Amino acid sequence: xxxxxxxxSLCDAQEALxxxxxxxxxxQTPALENVxxxxxxxxxxxxxxxxxxxxxxxxxxxxxxxxxxxxxxxVYGKKPGETGGLIGYVPQYAGLDRAFxxxxxxVVLTGLTKRTLTPFYRFTPADRDTADALLEKVKIGALARRxxxxxxxxxxxxxxxxxxxxxxxxxxxxxEPTANVDPSSCDQIYTLIEExxxxxxxxxxxxxxxxxxxxxxxxxxxxxxxxxxxxxxxxEDTLHRLYGCPVDLIAHGVPHRVLREHEREDTP
Amino acid sequence: MIDAxxxxxxxxxxxxxxxxxxVVCGLIGVIIVEKKLVMLxxxxxxxxxxxxxxxxxxxxxxxxxxxxxxxxxxxxxxxINRRGGTRSDVVIGLFWSLGMxxxxxxxxxxxxxxxxxxxxxxxxxxxxxxxxxWLTTVFTAVVLLVIVMLFNHWKAYLFDEEFAxxxxxxxxxxxxxxxxxxxxxxxxxxxxxxxxxxxxLLTAPAAIAGMLxxxxxxxxAAAVAIGCVLCVAGLWISYSLDIASGACIVILSVSCYxxxxxxxxxxxxxxxxxxxxxxxx
Numbered sequence: 001x002x003x004x005x006x007x008x009s010l011c012d013a014q015e016a017l018x019x020x021x022x023x024x025x026x027x028q029t030p031a032l033e034n035v036x037x038x039x040x041x042x043x044x045x046x047x048x049x050x051x052x053x054x055x056x057x058x059x060x061x062x063x064x065x066x067x068x069x070x071x072x073x074x075v076y077g078k079k080p081g082e083t084g085g086l087i088g089y090v091p092q093y094a095g096l097d098r099a100f101x102x103x104x105x106x107v108v109l110t111g112l113t114k115r116t117l118t119p120f121y122r123f124t125p126a127d128r129d130t131a132d133a134l135l136e137k138v139k140i141g142a143l144a145r146r147x148x149x150x151x152x153x154x155x156x157x158x159x160x161x162x163x164x165x166x167x168x169x170x171x172x173x174x175x176e177p178t179a180n181v182d183p184s185s186c187d188q189i190y191t192l193i194e195e196x197x198x199x200x201x202x203x204x205x206x207x208x209x210x211x212x213x214x215x216x217x218x219x220x221x222x223x224x225x226x227x228x229x230x231x232x233x234x235x236e237d238t239l240h241r242l243y244g245c246p247v248d249l250i251a252h253g254v255p256h257r258v259l260r261e262h263e264r265e266d267t268p
Numbered sequence: 269m270i271d272a273x274x275x276x277x278x279x280x281x282x283x284x285x286x287x288x289x290x291v292v293c294g295l296i297g298v299i300i301v302e303k304k305l306v307m308l309x310x311x312x313x314x315x316x317x318x319x320x321x322x323x324x325x326x327x328x329x330x331x332x333x334x335x336x337x338x339x340x341x342x343x344x345x346x347x348i349n350r351r352g353g354t355r356s357d358v359v360i361g362l363f364w365s366l367g368m369x370x371x372x373x374x375x376x377x378x379x380x381x382x383x384x385x386x387x388x389x390x391x392x393x394x395x396x397x398x399x400x401x402w403l404t405t406v407f408t409a410v411v412l413l414v415i416v417m418l419f420n421h422w423k424a425y426l427f428d429e430e431f432a433x434x435x436x437x438x439x440x441x442x443x444x445x446x447x448x449x450x451x452x453x454x455x456x457x458x459x460x461x462x463x464x465x466x467x468x469l470l471t472a473p474a475a476i477a478g479m480l481x482x483x484x485x486x487x488x489a490a491a492v493a494i495g496c497v498l499c500v501a502g503l504w505i506s507y508s509l510d511i512a513s514g515a516c517i518v519i520l521s522v523s524c525y526x527x528x529x530x531x532x533x534x535x536x537x538x539x540x541x542x543x544x545x546x547x548x549x
Contacts, residue, residue: 063434084436091430100302100427101484110424115436119417147482167435 013077016041016171016201017062022071024057031057035071035226039218041170044194044202046216048209053223055205056092059173063089075171084115088169088200090160093180098149104159105131105144111166134162138192154185161192171201178208190215272507279507281396286499286517288408289460290473294492295415296453297474298484299446303426306471308345311360312447313454313466315341315367317388320463321374324383331403334388334463335455337367342447350443391462391514393503400459407452414449415488418442423484460499465518472521473498476528498524 011018017039024032032054039045047055060066062073064080075083088111108131114121135141138158143151151159157177164172174193178186186208193202194215204216220226273279300309319337323330341363348359375385387395396404415422424432425442433439454466461469477490502517509516 063430065430065433087434089431089434091428095430096428097302101478101482101487102423102427103483106423107427109420110427110431111435113420113424113432113435113437115438117418117421117438117441121418121420123420163431 011072011074011077013074014041015039015074016043016076017045017203018072018074019058019062020072022058022061022073023069024054024061024066025069026057030224032061032068032222033225035222037220037226039201039203041076042197042199042201043218044197044216045204045218045220047203047205047220047222048207049222055222056175058222059089059175059203059205062173063087085167086170088164088167088172090157090164090172090174090177092175093153093157093160093177096160098151098156100148102148103144104135104140104146104148104151107148107159108134108162108166111163131162131166134165135159137165138162139188152185153181154188157181157185157189158192161189161196165196169200171203172196174202174204174206176206177204178206278394278396281398281401282393282503282513283500285393285396285401285404285459286503287496288404289456289469290495290499291408291492292411292453292456293469293473293495294477294490295411295488296449297470297495298477298488298491299415299422299426300450301471301474301478302484303446305446305450306467307357307360308447309450309454309470310467311345311364312338312341312451313458313463314364316451316454316458317372317463318367318370318374320385320388321371321378324378324385325374329399330388331400331455331458334458335451338451338454339448341367342451343444346444346447350440387462388458389462389464390512391458391460391465391517393460393499393513393517394507396459404456404459407456411449411452411456414445419485426484461514461518465514468518468522469495469499472525476525479528479532494524 011020015038017037019035019037022032022035022037023030035054035058037045037058047058049055057066061068062075062080064083073080075086078086105128109123109127112123112127112130132141132144135144138161140155140158140162143155143159148156148159161174161177164174172193177189177193181189193204196202273283300306316334316338319333319335320330321333322337323333326333345356345359345363348354349356375382386392421432421437421442424437425439429439429443432442453470454463457466457469473491473495474487476494477487481487481490498521499517502520503513505511505520506513506516
C-alpha cells in the first residue's frame with residue numbers, strides 16, 4: 001500500500017458523460033492516453049479522427065467492453081458496468097453477421113430482453129408492439145417480418161438504431177452509423193439522430209466530417225490523445241495535424257462548425 | 269430390419285440412441301454453426317479422448333472420463349479465450365492434440381491387453397448399453413431444457429454478444445453454459461459417430477437446415493428431424509450391409525449436405541436465369 005487515497009472524481013452526476021484522464025492499452029500499445037471529455041445532458045457530440053485513433057476504443061471503454069489502465073468514466077454519475085439501460089449503442093455495421101437467421105422485429109426485441117437469465121422468459125404482446133413502434137419511428141415499420149439478410153445497408157443501420165432505442169437510453173452512442181450506407185440513407189439517418197437528440201444525449205463517432213459538422217454541437221478530435229475539445233476552438237491546423245491532409249473550416253455560427261468536404265492530399 | 273428391431277435389444281437401444289443424438293445435434297449443431305464454433309467443438313471432442321484413456325487406466329467407465337475431459341476442455345478453452353491475448357484456434361489446436369496425446373499415453377500405460385478403443389474413435393451405435401442409454405437420455409434432457417428455457421436469451425447472445433453484455437445480460441454465464449452444452453453433446457455423440465467423426469454429425473444436419481429454413485427455431489426443429497432421418501437411415505444401411513455404423517451415418521450425412529448444396533445452387537441459378545429473361549421481356 002502506498003498510503004495514497006484515491007482521488008475523488010470531479011465528474012458531476014448531472015453530466016451525461018464525463019471522462020477524466022482515460023488511458024487504455026491493447027497489450028503494450030496505447031490506444032488512448034489521458035483523454036478527458038465532458039458532455040452535458042442532451043448535447044450532441046461528434047467524435048472524429050483517423051483510423052486507429054481510438055474512437056471505437058473510447059466507446060468500448062464507456063460501454064465497459066475494455067478495461068482502462070487508468071482514468072475515470074461516469075455516465076450520468078454511474079460507473080461503466082452499472083449503466084444498464086442508460087446507454088443505447090449502435091455498433092459498426094461490419095461487426096455483425098448479416099446471415100444470422102433472425103427477423104428485423106426479433107433484433108429490436110433483443111433490446112427488450114430481460115437482463116436476468118429468467119427461465120422460460122417470453123416476450124409479451126406489449127413488447128412486440130413496442131418493437132413495431134420503434135421500427136415505425138425509424139421508418140422501417142414495413143420490414144418488421146423480413147430477415148435481416150435482405151436489408152440494405154441503410155435499413156440495417158436503422159434497425160440497429162431501433163434496437164438501441166428499445167433500451168430507452170438517456171445516452172445514445174453511435175459508431176460510424178453511416179459507413180457503407182448510400183448518401184440518401186445517410187441523410188435520413190442523420191436527420192433521425194438529430195430528432196432523437198431532442199430527447200437524449202448523442203455521441204456520434206464518424207469519419208464523415210461534412211455531414212457531422214452541420215449537425216453536432218461539439219466536436220472532439222481523437223488521435224490517441226484528444227486533440228481538440230469544445231471551447232478551445234477547432235482550427236484548420238488541428239485538423240491538418242489530425243488527418244494529415246488540408247481541411248478547410250468555415251464558420252457557420254454558434255454552436256455549429258462546418259467543415260467543408262475536402263479531397264485527401266499527401267502531407268507536404 | 270423391422271422384425272429384428274422387435275427381436276433384439278441392441279437394435280432398440282441403437283434406435284433410441286440415434287433419436288436422442290439427433291435432438292442434441294439439431295439444437296447444438298445450429299448454435300455452433302451460427303456462432304462459428306465448429307472447430308471449438310472438434311477441439312472439445314478430441315480432448316475427450318484423454319478421458320477415455322484415463323477411464324481405461326483408472327478402471328472407471330471411459331464415457332465418464334470423456335465427459336470430465338470434455339467439460340475441462342470447454343472451461344479451459346473458454347477461460348483462455350475470454351482472457352484474450354492468444355488466438356482461439358491456437359488454443360483449440362493445442363487442447364485437441366493434448367487430449368489425443370494423453371489418451372494414447374493412458375492407454376499405453378493400461379496394464380494387460382490394449383483395450384478396444386475403435387468404438388470410441390469411430391462410434392459403435394450397435395453396441396450401446398443400457399447404461400449408455402440412460403446417460404444419453406439425461407444429457408439430452410439437460411441440453412434440451414437449457415436451450416428451451418433460455419431461448420430468447422440465446423437468440424440475443426448469438427446475434428450480438430456485445431450488445432447483450434451492454435444491456436446487462438450475463439454473457440459470461442451463457443458463454444460457459446454453451447461450452448458445457450457442447451461438451452455434453454460431444455459425449456452423447458461419441459457412441460453414435462465417435463470422437464473423430466463427431467463434427468460431421470454436429471454440422472451436417474444444421475447446415476442442411478440452414479439452407480432450407482430462414483428462422484432459428486425452424487432451423488433447430490428441422491435439424492433435429494434431418495438428423496433423425498440421417499441417423500436412422502445410416503443405422504439401417506449399416507445393419508443391412510453389415511458395415512461400421514458411425515462411418516455409414518457420417519458418409520450419408522456429408523453426402524446429403526453436398527447433394528442439398530448442389531440442388532440449391534442449381535435452383536438459384538435457374539431462378540436467376542428466369543428473372544433475367546423476365547427483365548429482358
